[in-house]
Amino acid sequence: MLLKDPNQVPESRTIKYVDVIIPVPIPKRYRYAIPKELEPYVHIGFRVVVQFGERRLLTAIVAEVLENPPEHYQAKYILDVLDFEPTVNATQLQLWKWIADYYMCTVGEVMNIAIPSGLKLTSTSKVQLNPEFNYFEHEMELNPHEDKLLNHLRGVNAVPYDQVSEILGIKSVYQVIKSLIKRRAIILFEEVKEKYKPKKIKKIRLRDAYLESEQAMEELFASLSKKTKQEEILLKYLSELPVLSRPELNREGLEKTEITHGGFSTSSLNTLLKNQIFEEFEVVQSRLDEMEESVTVEAYDFTLNDIQAGALDDILEIFKERDVCLLHGITGSGKTEVYIELVKKVLANGSQVLLMVPEIVLTAQMVVRLRKVFGESVGIYHSKFSDNERVEVWKGVAEGKFPFVVGVRSSLFLPFDNLGLVIVDEEHESSYKQYDPAPRYHARDMAVVLAKLHHAKVLLGSATPSVESYYLAKTQKYGLVELKQRYGNAQLPAIHFADIRKERKRKTMKSEFSSLLLDGIKESLNLNEQVILFQNRRGYAPFLTCEECAWTPKCNQCSVSLTYHMYRNELRCHYCGYREPAPKHCIACGSSKVKTVGVGTEKIEEELKVLLPETRIQRMDLDTTKRKYSYQKIISDFENQQIDILIGTQMVSKGLDFDHVSLVGVFDVDRMIHFPDFRSHERTFQLITQVSGRAGRREKLGKVIIQTANPNQLILQHVFNHDYWSFFKREVWERKQYLYPPFTRIVKLSVKSESRELTDHAAEQLAVYLRGRIGQKRVLGPEFPVIDKIRNQYLKDLIVKLERGKVDLVKAKTLIAEQIERLRQQKGFRKVYIVVDVDPA
DNA sequence: AGCACGCCGACT
DNA sequence: GTCGGCGTGCTC
Numbered sequence: 001m002l003l004k005d006p007n008q009v010p011e012s013r014t015i016k017y018v019d020v021i022i023p024v025p026i027p028k029r030y031r032y033a034i035p036k037e038l039e040p041y042v043h044i045g046f047r048v049v050v051q052f053g054e055r056r057l058l059t060a061i062v063a064e065v066l067e068n069p070p071e072h073y074q075a076k077y078i079l080d081v082l083d084f085e086p087t088v089n090a091t092q093l094q095l096w097k098w099i100a101d102y103y104m105c106t107v108g109e110v111m112n113i114a115i116p117s118g119l120k121l122t123s124t125s126k127v128q129l130n131p132e133f134n135y136f137e138h139e140m141e142l143n144p145h146e147d148k149l150l151n152h153l154r155g156v157n158a159v160p161y162d163q164v165s166e167i168l169g170i171k172s173v174y175q176v177i178k179s180l181i182k183r184r185a186i187i188l189f190e191e192v193k194e195k196y197k198p199k200k201i202k203k204i205r206l207r208d209a210y211l212e213s214e215q216a217m218e219e220l221f222a223s224l225s226k227k228t229k230q231e232e233i234l235l236k237y238l239s240e241l242p243v244l245s246r247p248e249l250n251r252e253g254l255e256k257t258e259i260t261h262g263g264f265s266t267s268s269l270n271t272l273l274k275n276q277i278f279e280e281f282e283v284v285q286s287r288l289d290e291m292e293e294s295v296t297v298e299a300y301d302f303t304l305n306d307i308q309a310g311a312l313d314d315i316l317e318i319f320k321e322r323d324v325c326l327l328h329g330i331t332g333s334g335k336t337e338v339y340i341e342l343v344k345k346v347l348a349n350g351s352q353v354l355l356m357v358p359e360i361v362l363t364a365q366m367v368v369r370l371r372k373v374f375g376e377s378v379g380i381y382h383s384k385f386s387d388n389e390r391v392e393v394w395k396g397v398a399e400g401k402f403p404f405v406v407g408v409r410s411s412l413f414l415p416f417d418n419l420g421l422v423i424v425d426e427e428h429e430s431s432y433k434q435y436d437p438a439p440r441y442h443a444r445d446m447a448v449v450l451a452k453l454h455h456a457k458v459l460l461g462s463a464t465p466s467v468e469s470y471y472l473a474k475t476q477k478y479g480l481v482e483l484k485q486r487y488g489n490a491q492l493p494a495i496h497f498a499d500i501r502k503e504r505k506r507k508t509m510k511s512e513f514s515s516l517l518l519d520g521i522k523e524s525l526n527l528n529e530q531v532i533l534f535q536n537r538r539g540y541a542p543f544l545t546c547e548e549c550a551w552t553p554k555c556n557q558c559s560v561s562l563t564y565h566m567y568r569n570e571l572r573c574h575y576c577g578y579r580e581p582a583p584k585h586c587i588a589c590g591s592s593k594v595k596t597v598g599v600g601t602e603k604i605e606e607e608l609k610v611l612l613p614e615t616r617i618q619r620m621d622l623d624t625t626k627r628k629y630s631y632q633k634i635i636s637d638f639e640n641q642q643i644d645i646l647i648g649t650q651m652v653s654k655g656l657d658f659d660h661v662s663l664v665g666v667f668d669v670d671r672m673i674h675f676p677d678f679r680s681h682e683r684t685f686q687l688i689t690q691v692s693g694r695a696g697r698r699e700k701l702g703k704v705i706i707q708t709a710n711p712n713q714l715i716l717q718h719v720f721n722h723d724y725w726s727f728f729k730r731e732v733w734e735r736k737q738y739l740y741p742p743f744t745r746i747v748k749l750s751v752k753s754e755s756r757e758l759t760d761h762a763a764e765q766l767a768v769y770l771r772g773r774i775g776q777k778r779v780l781g782p783e784f785p786v787i788d789k790i791r792n793q794y795l796k797d798l799i800v801k802l803e804r805g806k807v808d809l810v811k812a813k814t815l816i817a818e819q820i821e822r823l824r825q826q827k828g829f830r831k832v833y834i835v836v837d838v839d840p841a
Numbered sequence: 842a843g844c845a846c847g848c849c850g851a852c853t
Numbered sequence: 854g855t856c857g858g859c860g861t862g863c864t865c
Contacts, residue, residue, distance in 0.1 A: 022865095026864075030865040032865060053843070053863075054842090054864085056842095056844075108842090171856080174845075842864105845862095845864105845865100846860105846863105848858105850857100851855105851858105
């Protein structure tokens with residue numbers, strides 16, 4: 001690619017300009033000039049290459065084309081245009097802007113996560129010897145570094161800029177390079193390359209000449225009669241592809257690997273190619289099909305039952321008047337089928353559909369199902385996809401190949417141009433909220449915004465709707481449809497509580513297992529049924545402690561204890577990833593009485609292996625599912641009853657349907673209930689209800705055993721009765737009392753720095769500013785969070801509560817931003833970083 | 842964010 | 854004196 005000098009003076013009178021979005025967290029607008037010859041090719045949404053600062057090249061998106069030059073500076077020129085079609089359409093740009101404003105970040109930050117990095121360019125500076133430079137004439141003027149670099153460059157083509165410091169063995173090389181450029185000894189240039197490469201497969205086919213007549217083919221065979229290897233290859237080709245009877249198949253050709261992997265000689269094939277009997281060609285192949293190849297699922301035939309059909313009608317009716325509808329359907333009520341019918345209808349109208357699902361629900365199970373119904377028109381957007389795969393989905397959506405997309409959070413940003421419907425499944429899931437990096441957006445809420453931009457409808461689905469969404473439905477902002485019966489009239493599972501306080505007193509506990517739960521497990525196993533155990537904490541134990549001196553290993557960089565992981569016998573920090581071997585003796589006093597405290601999935605697994613030695617047990621948590629397909633492997637093993645008991649974290653609670661699970665056991669609910677967060681009750685209700693939903697299918701009644709120190713807690717009673725409504729009423733009452741969402745909007749500000757004192761001072765100062773401008777009562781804190789140091793950054797939080805309907809949100813956010821700016825202007829607080837999280841999860 | 846510049850201590 | 858560390862300011 002030829003790059004032009006950005007500072008070159010324009011030859012012509014009228015120049016156009018562009019304002020661009022650059023992938024950088026700077027809130028300013030940047031305006032560039034368009035060179036005359038590129039002018040016809042520059043349009044809104046196109047990618048252009050711009051120089052930003054002295055050394056950086058960036059991929060920018062054209063946000064606006066303008067007639068007038070900037071007033072106070074000389075604009076640089078755009079260096080190149082990368083597209084013939086817009087990469088980003090106008091609606092996407094509107095969404096980006098909306099998100100940047102609402103979540104208080106820059107459009108550049110939105111761009112950064114919105115487009116796959118394969119659509120961005122990498123710019124790597126390279127240094128090269130100037131061929132016109134005569135080394136020997138100037139040898140004496142050079143300092144040792146300059147001399148060393150030039151000598152190195154004489155042997156090679158070009159060297160990446162970052163390698164220069166290695167070559168010279170010094171850190172700051174810029175002076176050396178600058179001086180050499182001045183002497184015209186070297187050239188510094190930027191090499192720009194498109195990162196996305198389509199996957200190509202090599203194919204071969206017969207030259208057409210041989211298919212034109214039987215005679216040609218006979219002559220070919222005759223010429224090969226003594227060349228056995230080559231003849232074999234020809235025969236193989238003809239047997240795989242009957243081109244003699246159907247010559248049109250020759251266009252398709254055969255994959256080269258089919259020949260070479262079939263034990264045929266590569267060199268013979270090469271000879272055939274060289275002698276112009278075969279020809280080689282390449283086709284672009286999609287990477288997207290690999291995921292499903294291993295999975296088989298029976299045909300997915302269904303008809304909606306009366307209740308589902310009724311729900312569908314209700315939804316359609318609601319959509320006549322409202323844009324958003326909440327589908328509250330208890331677990332197992334068959335929401336997915338309702339979605340599918342709805343999607344069919346919208347697609348038939350010629351509109352696009354986006355179905356959003358939380359990360360872990362999007363498994364091969366679901367994908368294969370949807371493929372069965374919608375075939376090639378479904379695009380899948382999963383977070384475990386490589387960047388190249390993402391680019392393929394992106395392009396597929398843009399080209400209209402995928403009118404229907406199933407995807408995670410970030411699929412919101414795909415280049416839809418005609419959305420008719422967005423479905424957000426498991427709408428309550430907190431994984432729809434992105435925390436790091438900015439934009440800290442909520443995909444469910446942004447789905448509503450996206451749909452509005454497209455004049456499309458939104459269906460939110462959940463068995464346990466978020467309090468916010470259900471409140472909006474109950475106050476008539478959203479439509480509401482409820483599915484209160486399980487599909488096929490199955491019953492909701494029966495909930496039992498194992499009172500571990502009583503069992504401990506009676507000494508009927510076997511380590512972490514109550515007798516009620518253990519007997520339940522045995523009973524299920526005896527009936528050849530499966531069991532799911534839920535413990536929402538990975539590792540073996542959350543910490544170690546010395547019985548003699550109470551010493552506990554802590555993370556150096558974070559204010560947490562280290563979690564003990566048995567399978568590697570190491571201690572790990574779940575916040576920064578630090579690992580070290582587990583100590584045999586107390587580091588403080590040398591005692592060997594180091595004990596684990598608390599319970600994680602690993603410990604449950606280990607104890608169970610001792611209690612039930614013959615049983616096939618599998619653990620499913622972050623540690624066992626890191627590889628791309630390991631999650632699916634576990635799921636399919638469990639489905640095929642290769643596993644009797646599945647122990648896991650939240651992962652086991654989501655969206656999966658198993659036919660033979662009769663019992664679900666839940667550990668440690670009390671910790672969940674008493675977690676210090678205004679959403680802890682909501683989370684507990686959702687999590688237990690979701691995981692309970694895995695128990696029992698069709699005619700079989702499932703059973704759930706929850707271990708708790710106090711079965712009388714109100715929230716557990718709501719769970720016991722499967723009573724969402726009572727849970728909701730109580731929760732709404734509390735939130736109204738204490739001014740939490742949906743009655744307020746929360747903006748959380750986290751102050752971060754390398755020193756506790758600095759963080760503390762900055763947070764206190766910020767609180768003063770905010771109270772002065774926003775109002776005393778609206779600002780809570782600052783408070784040190786429970787974990788007040790992560791990766792050597794000290795944290796202190798402030799909460800701003802803005803009453804719904806009373807406070808002008810836009811104004812309030814502007815005020816908040818101004819106070820942050822005001823703080824950052826102070827010399828002493830330059831090293832303080834403030835994270836703004838709007839609507840924190 | 843990244844990158845350059847400038848000012849400072851600490852080494853040949 | 855130069856090297857590299859860190860604080861500061863700018864990027865069209």
